[in-house]
Amino acid sequence: MTNANGKIVGVNGNMLIVEYQGNVKMNEVGYVILGKKRLKSEVIRIRGNLAEMQVFEMSRGIGIGDNVDFTNELLAVELGPGLIGQIFDGLQNPLPEVARQCGFFLERGVYLTPLPETLRWDFTPLVKEGDTVERGDTLGTVPECIFTHKIMVPFNFYGNFKVKSIADAGNYSSKDTITELEDENGKIYPVCMVFEWPVKRPIDIYEKRLKPTEHLSTKVRIIDTLVPVARGGTYCIPGPFGAGKTVLQQITSRYAEVDIVIIAACGERAGEVVETLREFPELIDPRTGKTLMERTIIVCNTSSMPVAAREASVYTAVTMAEYYRQMELNVLLLADSTSRWAQAMREMSGRLEEIPGEEAFPAYLESVIANFYERAGMVQFKNGGLGSVTIGGTVSPAGGNFEEPVTQGTLKVVGAFHGLSRERSDARRYPAIHPLDSWSKYPGAVGAKKTTYARQFLFRGNEIDQMMKVVGEEGTSLEDYSIYLKSEFLDYVYLQQNAFDPVDASTSATRQRYVFDVLLRILVARFTIKDKTDARTYFNQLRQKFLDWNGAEWESDSFKNIENELNAMIASRQVESERDLQVIFDKTFE
């Protein structure tokens, strides 16, 4: 079948109307011929002999009658060894390589191979001639960073195949043929280490999908302890601008306990990606001894880059995430911000003159969001192995108001909600996750009973605070006042965490459990207190000590010293004996 071709009959921003000849399919890629340049575009609606296309570039200079070549291929990415450590745009264009060719600025129509043949790998075969294989089966492996990268039967090879030949162990280019596969009709296909897969189609090669129940440690205390994330789960971070969405994702991308992190910088500031881009190659991941870049892929389609490519970027990212999941790895995809992706859809929907839904978002917004998050999951493969894709997306609601379509559509499908509050960020209470409004369906680092206890304490503290606003401090009992101070204390020394302090920035699950127990004892215990001023002074002193403790390296001498001092401070005021307190503690949390 020959590919279709067409001529442009309309231009409206980045939406082109093309009169075509032949057959075209939905989401097919076509190229607008503009002099020597070819501008990549995607079919997004077909009406009679008119195809409406979004062009992934600035449309300046395109005119009526310009030619379009269709490719008969869907928008796809290359999958294979060598993705890790790379920086791509939304269409998987390797940006550093583009910079080498074009200099400071992006140039239209420059599309480079994400996995060029210059990449070479040490291949070890795992099948032999005559074996029967199907899509997703492992043909062999190559080492990539600290991972054993599986070279698999391309995912679009439906049916059974016989291995006609397989390369010996050795060093090959990523585009060398390493095996020949024969289909049931005897047709033979050469296969290399790289193949393509359409980004908008989920990779579904697994036995079953499991419920996400395994705790994913982000090292952010408020998250892990109060509103945890699970491997294979989904979560969202809505918040007004400046509330701390990006910083939260940045620290998660550094410290989260997963194998691979994929950062999708979607339609926001370029400068923010640059920090990651410049720092990760320098930062050593203590768990692997390698740089952070060796577990990271960055997809970067920032706000001034073409809008249609922004729409594609989250799919590009999640497709690569699913690919590495096939290798029995735990992958974390962080998308910042999903609202920009939704807005890209809105812009296009407007140009297509579709009937608008709320705030002019397209009517299908919710289902598209749901489908995207559905690509997360913990899955089991036919060999029994497990892999996961976890998705965390920020949401940037207009006016900071969560009652808007993207936030609402997202809340319906995710497993945890980390709502950032303007009040908390204004008061520099970072991370500004609202401890009472936020929720999670996943298990946490310290156990459900303790989490619930802390939550209730915060709830009670907040009630008292609200009441004090009405009746004043003088109208509040000393007992209530102490509860209020304790809940403030919990917030100040535990929920708040300084992202820019080398030690405080990340707290391991072990340390969280340890420290949280000390904290809970303070919450549970009663103290001898004269009056409110005395109470405030005492808790200020405790707070000071605790903050110093947060800054001390885990299990260091200074950690132990401060802990002793802290215990002495607690003991000096504690009403119950140590033994009685232990009994109460055990009974409460047993």
Place this chain on the structure above:
Amino acid sequence: MRKIYNKIERIAGNVIIVKAEGVKYGELAEVNTDHGKSLAEVIRLDNELVALQVYEGTRGISTNDQVRFLGHPMMICFSDDLMGRIFTGSGKPRDNGPELMENLIEIGGPSVNPAKRIVPRNMIRTGIPMIDVFNSLVESQKLPVFSVSGEPYNELLARIALQAEVDLIILGGIGLKYDDYLYFRDTLEEGGALSRTIFFVHTAADPVVEALLVPDISLAVAEKFALKDKRVLVLLTDMTNFADALKEIAITMEQVPSNRGYPGDLYSQLAARYEKAVDFEGSGSITILAVTTMPGDDVTHPIPDNTGYITEGQFYLRNSRIEPFGSLSRLKQLVNKNTREDHRALMDGMIKLYALYKETLEKKAMGFRMSEWDNKLLKFGELFELKLMALSVNIPLEKALDLGWEILAGCFTPEETGLRTELITKFWPKGKKGEEE
């Protein structure tokens, strides 16, 4: 020779439609009217119908006026001769100097490859504690001033421009009041900065659509100078007028509005301009300070809201002061780690206490008895506003930090400040161990 068309099919708002052939998207045309020539840009193509937005507005345009396509998009001259000159929003001389026609460059060019960007690292000192201490301005930052009309935002802009160490200032006036334009000109002249300033001034009296050109022209010129090793400061005032011009065109083109009449691509449009802020490795830089007046003093209005999501923080100007709440420099942590070791902690600590002061104020207003702690906070808040927040204060960063410690020590015991012991030991003013003060 380009084709000339003598029939305008439709005129609506500031958009005209002509039937034409061989026209490109984004191409420029000249419309000849009784009142002179006006530039127009192609904003939609639909078979033989070409829609153009007319920069001088459509008032008085007649159906038989001449439309001549120029075969290129909007261009502007780039040369050292621009320095010290004053132009209109579309680049025509506003002073009596000659029109500059050589070395034309395209405006609204492609964006910088993120992989070529570097992490900003140079602080721009302003002498304003609310900026230097609490929200440091950084070279290559893009930062708006959120404000209601009537606030001294243009004074603030001019003051920063004069005090900042930059090689070149570009003032992009968008719907600028004529008086304000004169104010900028005179202030920069008195400060001896006129010869390193270029003005592109669209005034409130000029046609609305022309406002759309100002950011692009200013930033295109800035970009070229930055590539010639110049540190450029671009001042845009007021971007709300730019957004309103976008809205007008969108409504004329019958686009579905997303929020209060503004087009769905407002975010992308604003981002395309603000993201021009950059530090070119081994060369110059562009820093953008832009006024965004907030309609109805509402920060959730689509213009400030979208802006805040794009820029690297914002200065919130209210009651002639930069408010600590709402104001933010997202790049501050890149530079305040290298100033003085107490900078960060003091900044956070004082803001937390100031937040408590605000709560106490509320309690006081409701008639509650003030506790000892409340009284301390009240004292602190007043000193803070007087000595650090007032815009009249003009002191170097280090002096401002010292002053911060003085204020704390005058109000609190060390542990009430929530600052770490090691800093207290080092910086707490001698003889003021708290309560005995």
